[in-house]
Amino acid sequence: MSNSSNTARKVxxxxxxxxxxxxxxxxxxxxxxxxxxxxxxxxxxxxLLPRLDDAIEGKEPGFDNIFHLEPEDxxxxxxxxxxxxxxxxxxxxxxxxxxxxxxVPGDDDDEDGPLVTEDDGEPSDDEDALVFTVTDLAEDRVxxxxxxxxxxxxxxxxxxVLDVRDAExxxxxxxxxxxxxxxxxxxxxxxxxxxxxxRPDTLH
Numbered sequence: 001m002s003n004s005s006n007t008a009r010k011v012x013x014x015x016x017x018x019x020x021x022x023x024x025x026x027x028x029x030x031x032x033x034x035x036x037x038x039x040x041x042x043x044x045x046x047x048l049l050p051r052l053d054d055a056i057e058g059k060e061p062g063f064d065n066i067f068h069l070e071p072e073d074x075x076x077x078x079x080x081x082x083x084x085x086x087x088x089x090x091x092x093x094x095x096x097x098x099x100x101x102x103x104v105p106g107d108d109d110d111e112d113g114p115l116v117t118e119d120d121g122e123p124s125d126d127e128d129a130l131v132f133t134v135t136d137l138a139e140d141r142v143x144x145x146x147x148x149x150x151x152x153x154x155x156x157x158x159x160x161v162l163d164v165r166d167a168e169x170x171x172x173x174x175x176x177x178x179x180x181x182x183x184x185x186x187x188x189x190x191x192x193x194x195x196x197x198x199r200p201d202t203l204h
Contacts, residue, residue: 009060009061009164009165009166010058010059010060010164011042011056011057011058011059011060011161011164012042012057012058013042013043014041014042014166014167014172015041015042015164015165015166015167016039016040016041016042016164016165016166016167016171016177017039017040017041017042017056017161017163017164018037018038018039018161018162018163018164019034019037019038019040019056019159019160019161019162020033020034020036020037020038020159020160020162021033021034021038021157021158021159021160022034022157022158023155023156023157023158024155024156025153025154025155025156026068026153026154026155026156028156031150031155037162039177039178040176040177041167041171041172041175041176041177042056042057044171044175044176044177045175045176046175046176046177049069049073049074050073051067051069051073051074052067052069052157052159055067055159056159056161059161060161060164061161061162061163061164062161063159063160063161064158064159064160064161065158065159066156066157066158066159067156067157067158067159068154068155068156069154069155069156069157070154071151071152071153071154074150074153074154074155075148075150075151075153076148076151076152077151077152078147078151078152079147079151082130082145082146082147083135083143083144083145083146083147084103084132084143084144084145084146085141085142085143085144086141086142086144087140087141087142088137088138088139088140088141088142089140090142091142095134095137095142096134096137097134097135097136097137098133098134099133099134100131100132100133100134101131101132101134101144102129102130102131102132103129103130103132103144130146131146132144132145132146133145133146133149
């Protein structure tokens with residue numbers, strides 16, 4: 001009788017992982033979760049933070065563990081320079097806390113121009129551009145913050161590996177896995193929990 005564990009695929013180069021995630025603060029207060037399985041190419045564009053990629057390297061389906069991440073291993077320290085106060089006239093109405101806009105901090109040439117809304121959800125072609133979230137409103141001013149919502153926080157991330165398979169050549173070439181096209185949770189959860197490129201617009 002063969003032992004299936006001897007042939008189980010391990011997380012490694014050119015593998016696609018199906019997993020679930022739960023994220024909490026350092027005191028164990030829940031912050032977010034994957035709301036079911038998510039699929040990603042290990043160390044691909046849709047993969048985890050580097051610290052978590054390292055943590056699941058070589059692991060098999062059934063692996064389940066909790067990892068403590070200091071801010072430098074998660075979303076970095078809180079940077080007060082990423083907070084801006086802008087004239088409300090630069091923004092479209094209606095304007096609400098939580099809306100997001102794209103801009104480049106310190107770009108004096110665009111100081112009086114309108115900020116671009118992120119409502120279409122498409123990433124910018126400008127690698128230097130940041131996504132700012134409206135955090136406070138006044139009659140004539142708007143406070144924006146480009147820090148990730150979890151910046152400066154130590155986090156606990158539980159990862160449960162459900163399946164590991166070889167990536168298709170197309171997945172390796174494009175740098176991300178084919179998931180279930182009907183499951184909107186996959187991209188949302190990876191962006192929300194573990195996207196090192198800081199796309200907080202998809203947070204629950």
